[in-house]
Amino acid sequence: MMKYLTLIRHAKSSWDQAGLADHDRPLNERGVRNAPVVARFLARTYLGANGIPAIIPQPDRLVSSTALRARSTAELMLTDLGVDAGRLLLDGRVYHAEPRALLQVVREFDDAWNHVIMFGHNPGMSDFADQLLRRRAIDEMPTCAAAVIELPWETWGAATWNQARLIGYVTPKLIEKRFPDGHEPRPMEPPPDFRVNDPRELVTSASVRQGAVPQGIGAETVRSRGFNLRELVLGAIRSRDSRCLELRIMSGVWCLVS
Incomplete structure (x- = not known):
């Protein structure tokens, strides 16, 4: 492991x-x-x-x-x-x-x-x-x-x-910005199922349904074969030229933190 x-x-x-x-x-x-x-x-x-x-x-x-x-x-x-x-x-x-x-x-x-x-x-x-x-x-x-x-x-x-x-x-500050009322992250309505066969389709995408995805995300977190985004967890990334975002799409749980 x-x-x-x-x-x-x-x-x-x-x-x-x-x-x-x-x-x-x-x-x-x-x-x-x-x-x-x-x-x-x-x-x-x-x-x-x-x-x-x-x-x-x-x-x-x-x-x-x-x-x-x-x-x-x-x-x-x-x-x-x-x-x-x-x-x-x-x-x-x-x-x-x-x-x-x-x-x-x-x-x-x-x-x-x-x-x-x-x-x-x-x-x-x-x-x-x-x-x-x-x-x-x-x-x-x-x-x-x-x-x-x-x-x-x-x-x-x-x-x-x-x-x-x-x-x-x-x-x-990122947590406070996303949850200003102090509430904990809650499950959100998941986006419709859709599939991609090439990770580059995610890398170059400006957004994934309701959540914006920064350039570069997915290059090291997705498989080269097709996958269902509702069953995928994408970790947060932060680079010198992009904001820190986190996207979790997993069997009905969808939480975007920016």
Whole structure:
């Protein structure tokens, strides 16, 4: 099985306590509020919460920087992610780590784990995500942003640069923009069935029925053979010249996040 790595920058932290060591800075009110929101979105969009089929495996471990703001972000997400507190691991090497150091941490993960969520800091976390991907797609990650990444290897030790694929990307602002009233994603009326035989038909399409699709989506997520779009899950992509969109079309569940 391929490995899945979700990278999350810690939620918004407080600078109110003068003289407090950087390592010990807590989350502010906004950070405390945003962390569970992002966790619920990840759980309900990718992990099979609410009875919707999961796109990726459940998290086997949460690995966090030892800094209070990163650890607190992870702890606030545990319940909504459905992860027991005993699966949260603290690793001092993740604190303000550069991409090369983060890669080494990943290479040492237990191969029995298929999905790990890592909580860290910028600029290292954003740079790490961008360098992992075979197509550059991540600018600076804002606080509490999450990048869901598929690694094309069966062992963590094989991880290297420019080979991974971005499955999804979300930020608190994107969720707030799509759901300003605070409601969770709800199933929508699915579009009529239709089939395409060539992924390029999706890549060059300006829209898919009710939902706009950015250029390039589908090139790495659809099969070369015909498929039914109502049974297909397309992950979000974000590039430097397109907005982050997510389209889920799956047996009557259709959710567009932009």
